[in-house]
Amino acid sequence: MSILSTTKVGRFAIIYKWLEEELNLNGAYVSVSSDGGIRVNGNVNLLGYPNAELPNYIQFEEIDGNFLCSYSKLESTKGFPCKVTQAFDCSFSQLSSLNGMPKEVGGNFICKGTPFTEEDIREKVNVNGEIWLMKKH
Numbered sequence: 001m002s003i004l005s006t007t008k009v010g011r012f013a014i015i016y017k018w019l020e021e022e023l024n025l026n027g028a029y030v031s032v033s034s035d036g037g038i039r040v041n042g043n044v045n046l047l048g049y050p051n052a053e054l055p056n057y058i059q060f061e062e063i064d065g066n067f068l069c070s071y072s073k074l075e076s077t078k079g080f081p082c083k084v085t086q087a088f089d090c091s092f093s094q095l096s097s098l099n100g101m102p103k104e105v106g107g108n109f110i111c112k113g114t115p116f117t118e119e120d121i122r123e124k125v126n127v128n129g130e131i132w133l134m135k136k137h
Contacts, residue, residue, distance in 0.1 A: 011036060014057055022046075028065065037061040044081075046072055052094070054079035067102070069093055070110070077101055087129070090114060098124040108132060 015032055019025070028042020038060045046069040053076035060067070060081035067084045070091040077100030085106040092113040101124055108129035109121055118131045 011057065018055060018058060022049075033061070039063075040065065043068065043086075046074070048072055049074055052076060066107070070112075091132075091134075101125050105129065 012032055015036060015038065016030075019030060019038070024045040025040070025042060026045075028040050028044075030041075031039045033039070036057065036059055038058065039062050040060070041064045043065040044060065044063050044067045046067075049069060049072035052073055054074075056078075058079045060079060062083045062085075063081045064085045066086045066089070067081055068087075068089045070089045070093060072090075072093045074090075075094045075096070077095065077097070080100050081102050083104045083106075084102045087107040087110060088102055088105045089108075089110040091110050095114060098116060098120055101121075103124075104126045106128050108131070109125060109127045110132040111121070112132060112134035114133075116133070118133060121127065121131050
């Protein structure tokens with residue numbers, strides 16, 4: 001039996017199906033609010049995600065863990081969480097804007113191989129840990 005309920009219907013069924021098929025949740029607890037907001041108690045692993053954006057029905061709210069989307073084809077932050085309690089890693093992704101990034105990151109903000117500067121990040125995101133940068137070549 002999956003960690004996600006198979007009894008969900010309609011919009012919730014679509015959301016849970018995507019979460020189950022696309023994410024390696026490793027036993028994380030997932031809840032979806034009545035407006036479709038997704039909360040995860042565990043890590044969200046979108047490493048190498050092959051699409052430019054998340055589906056329009058996916059909206060993460062809070063991740064009580066790490067949010068990892070490095071080495072992905074993501075160009076858009078649409079659907080990204082507002083809060084990540086541990087690390088946020090978007091290294092070597094296709095992201096070019098900080099709009100839509102989490103407003104709060106409890107751990108490190110890792111964005112190697114992106115055009116962002118520490119000043120730009122700190123202006124948009126409350127980062128409680130370190131910011132790890134490395135310029136694109």
